[in-house]
Amino acid sequence: MIEILSATALATVQDLGRNGSLRWGVGSSGAMDKLALAAGNLMLGNDANAAGIEVPVFPFKLRFDEDCAFALTGADCAARLDDEALLPWWAHRARAGQVLTLGLPQGGARRGSRAMVCVAGGIDVPEVLGSRSTQLRGAFGGHEGRALRRGDVLRAARAGADGVTGFGLVPPALALPLDVDGVPAVRVLPAAEYLRFEEASRAAFWSKPWKITAQSDRYGYRLEGEALRPVAPMEMRSHGIVPGVIQVPHSGQPIIQMRDAQPSGGYPKFGTVIEADLWRLGQAPIGSRIRFVETNWDEAVAALEETEAWLCKVGRMVGLHRGSPAVAS
Structure with missing residues (x-):
């Protein structure tokens, strides 16, 4: 279980998006930084599409009420677990009662603006039209169809601090600069x-x-x-x-x-x-x-293949840490 301790009105539960519903007038939603979400999930052994918490306003705090493996990706927010400084783009382990704090994004002129908190198994909220993403305008999906509030409690789909942690990735902003x-x-x-x-x-x-x-x-x-x-x-x-x-x-x-x-x-x-x-x-x-x-079209396709190759590399690297041939999905 995870309890939200911040009063920010803009953090939401997101997965990779709601596909196939445009014909009903329903937009895709999903993480603003899909690479950050997919990579964080792969680090934890989740499906790449598992739901995480997207945080765009800081500082942001949550408490782990159970032992939990988690990953921080996206913007480097000088995160802390209780009083311990945490590395960004890294898989971590929390114990019951510990508080995660995300501070202001770091990095000067090249800083990011959104952090992604992924947990073992993903955030467990109901699927709506095939997705767990929050659709704010329609007030559905995610947690009660709205942004997270202080006191909200979310369930991790896989409880316990199982799995391999203590490793990280080179962020795509450095691996795929433009x-x-x-x-x-x-x-x-x-x-x-x-x-x-x-x-x-x-x-x-x-x-x-x-x-x-x-x-x-x-x-x-x-x-x-x-x-x-x-x-x-x-x-x-x-x-x-x-x-x-x-x-x-x-x-x-x-x-x-x-x-x-x-x-x-x-x-x-x-x-x-x-x-x-x-x-x-x-x-x-x-x-x-x-x-x-x-x-042009060919260059756009090649760019998409490049990002998919980066995710596959992430999957292989995670597989080596976990002792199994993981492949990004």
Whole structure:
């Protein structure tokens, strides 16, 4: 059992997402940094899709009411177990009564923004439409369809501090770096209405950094930069969209749809952040700047294969520590 000790209103239970429900108007949800969740689960011998706790606001505290193996991935938050400092991207062991504290993210200009707490067996909440992810707008999934509150009690699917701990990983931000002139970057495929924007706007999109504004959350990241101007005004009917799609409202300031994105929208689509890079965007702090790199379909597929190869490497390494040939799923 795990008891939440913080009053933060934004920590949620998430797995890798709710697939196959867009036709019913239900978005995917899921962890903003899927690599962090999958890797933390593999370190504990869980299925990669087991549910964990995504923490975007700090400090954050929880108490382990039973012995438990757990892993910390995502942002380095100067974590402590009681008074003991913990390494990030590491498998740890807690005893009943110990308190885990996550402090402010470390790392200076390249810091992350979300920590993931994974536990042995995963967080045990009911599946809704095939997923344990919290869908905040629909108020279902996760723990009672809402963000976690002080006093909430969660059950770990596998009690006890069993399994191998005391080892860690090189984070994907170091293993799979991507930046432009020292600014974190993500790769983007031009979308359907890309050529209907002025050439100067298209050039500015790729050549200048964009600020992630305070009006950003799990639903979408609102950016600030040189306005993207269409060649002529565009009015469109609502159409299907997915996480990663970059829409341009009348203001010309782009919005990137994130994991809790609604399944339809009517703004023109300028581009799409590739699936392999959404974890990078999910870790970008509010107020930070990002760059965009134009890519093509073949490069996007190769990037996804690269992230899958990294997870397979994690699975093999964990298998060596556990004395069995584990493979990432």
